Amino acid sequence: MGDMNKNGPEAKLLVVDDEPNIRELLATSLRFAGFEVVSAGNGRDALAAAELHAPDLAVLDVMLPDMDGFTVTRRLRAAGKHFPVLFLTAKDDTEDKVTGLTVGGDDYVTKPFSLDEVVARIRAVLRRTQPQVDDDAVIRVDDLQLDDDAHEVRRGGTVIELSPTEFKLLRYLMLNPNRVLSKAQILDHVWEYDFNGDASIVESYISYLRRKVDIDPDAPALIQTKRGVGYVLRTAEKR
Amino acid sequence: MGDMNKNGPEAKLLVVDDEPNIRELLATSLRFAGFEVVSAGNGRDALAAAELHAPDLAVLDVMLPDMDGFTVTRRLRAAGKHFPVLFLTAKDDTEDKVTGLTVGGDDYVTKPFSLDEVVARIRAVLRRTQPQVDDDAVIRVDDLQLDDDAHEVRRGGTVIELSPTEFKLLRYLMLNPNRVLSKAQILDHVWEYDFNGDASIVESYISYLRRKVDIDPDAPALIQTKRGVGYVLRTAEKR
DNA sequence: CCAGACTCTGAACGTTTTCTGAGTGGGAGA
DNA sequence: TCTCCCACTCAGAAAACGTTCAGAGTCTGG
Incomplete structure (x- = not known):
């Protein structure tokens, strides 16, 4: 997906x-x-x-x-x-x-x-x-933008430093905004295929990501937990 | 079903x-x-x-x-x-x-x-x-809408937070509007097939749901009891 | 070779959820 | 009207779940 x-x-x-x-x-x-x-x-x-x-x-x-x-x-x-x-x-x-x-x-x-x-x-x-196809390697969700070529993430102008795994995790979330992703799905897409640890590692990395991405306690959180189901990246404007 | x-x-x-x-x-x-x-x-x-x-x-x-x-x-x-x-x-x-x-x-x-x-x-x-069939994963009944992808329920714009079981129960009701569903039916569809408890648990969860879905005491209740028979999700336009 | 960054695990903690039992209330038939 | 039964709600116990932290092990760049 x-x-x-x-x-x-x-x-x-x-x-x-x-x-x-x-x-x-x-x-x-x-x-x-x-x-x-x-x-x-x-x-x-x-x-x-x-x-x-x-x-x-x-x-x-x-x-x-x-x-x-x-x-x-x-x-x-x-x-x-x-x-x-x-x-x-x-x-x-x-x-x-x-x-x-x-x-x-x-x-x-x-x-x-x-x-x-x-x-x-x-x-x-x-x-x-094949530079004719004009997708510009930048994924945007609200004021978040992830540049694949530069391998850089910004939230409203300011750069956010992410570790490689954090980057891949955020990337996967941003490719599927407003869709709940289960921990198994995240594991299958973001982690190496031979990883055979617990899915709870996803929880750890979500925690790390939030600390860097959802800092402002007043703003609505982008990364949300759907208890018993998974995680969503939620846009402000939804339908 | x-x-x-x-x-x-x-x-x-x-x-x-x-x-x-x-x-x-x-x-x-x-x-x-x-x-x-x-x-x-x-x-x-x-x-x-x-x-x-x-x-x-x-x-x-x-x-x-x-x-x-x-x-x-x-x-x-x-x-x-x-x-x-x-x-x-x-x-x-x-x-x-x-x-x-x-x-x-x-x-x-x-x-x-x-x-x-x-x-x-x-x-x-x-x-x-098979994206050719464009049903968009959203079930609507009156001003209630349930989004399967985002795993989110709204009543007229505002989000309603539901637990996993509450979500599945409401989903089942919304798939069968204006049709009375017995507690046994609900149990068979919503609960895991090896559940061997009492059907009265359905009453509890209906109660939880009402508290979150049918808040407004003036508006006609969506979830209605058919005493001795079961429960219905009743639309405004109907009979 | 060392220091720092990164990945992953395990455990502690607090919270939510599920399910049960019991008491209360109200509708419907006698 | 009375009574019975069904439905509703509450409270509580146990389990499941998610968050965070500390630490061990590994990798990497200087």
Whole structure:
């Protein structure tokens, strides 16, 4: 969830990962985010799928059974395919391998990732490489605004400093104003997919966020608790 | 329950649960709610039924004799079936297993559930994934309005704070305006199916609701008692 | 290598909610 | 009118829930 589906698909993506769980998780999630998705489980199939479907972007695991992601990319380029690539890398992959990735509009995220982060990165790359679509990477809710490119949050002019997790949490809330989000939903979207702790961590981070976002005790609180259900970001003007 | 049947069935559902009691309870209840229902008792049959009937949504117990719900889902996706899933999980299934259940428009409810909750969740998921039908998740009766997404109730503009059970009770009443509902009916729809207390609890909650909803002593009461029969939500324009 | 920031867990605390039992009130039939 | 029964309300116990804090462990930048 997060964003509503537009009329047509936003863009066509090629998802390549050899672990079926991750592949399906990504495919399902990205489809729901409004993308058209085709997927492959190895480098060979990925090349064939790229030829067949002409995607706008590929989400590509660097660790594949037959050839690594860099080889796949090189062959794609050699075949005249110049769509951008979002690499999936393991966290312990030496950094120098990763540094060369962000040239040419490509980007990467480390496994395990959070689903909303992948969607955000994909949109960011597409925004850079296909600047015709004029969504400006700024989400606004009342006097709150979150700039994805600058990674900056403001409440009525003044900047609010947030930790990475706080930022992602607020981002998810702002993408779904006036809709109650359960702790499970928040966990699934904001936290990394392999997190297997308690959903109560969401309570902690809501608490941290409120301390930074809802400071003024007189103003109506933006972040509200729906006891037994979840949390909502409530706009002032509602219907 | 709830709504009157339209001309055709609202959507086609696949119900999968190995306990025959629960399966039949769900199937009967959902049929009455206007859905077309097919059911299966294990993962294998579920996959076959999905192939044969092409449902719009599946209600899927995560604990099945042959394979768990996640495996079923993954195989469905691999087979190109991308309809949303509403998972049924046991509450004591240490909830960390919940990871990934709410992505892609999917959702879950914990056993034991209340029947109206399941119907509400199904409608919510269908609304999110099939946005062509533009019912906007708001139920209106006179100047009362109940917003399912925001989980918020208003009486003529002002917000009314309700506890979860109060909310579900009012919701059930609003789905059946001008129809007398017996305490047994209310209990069956609003409370969890394993509740084995007295029906007099309905009286208590009606009392709580009135205190919040029918405050104005001059205005005609919305919630009315039919002595010996049950309760009605009575609209102003009606008889 | 150190200091600070960040993430996550567990526990304490206060609050809300759920449910039950008992007393009170009022409607309807005899 | 009287009586019986149903419904209403209140009060209280137990459980569930959410908030916050302190602390342990980890990561990161200087």
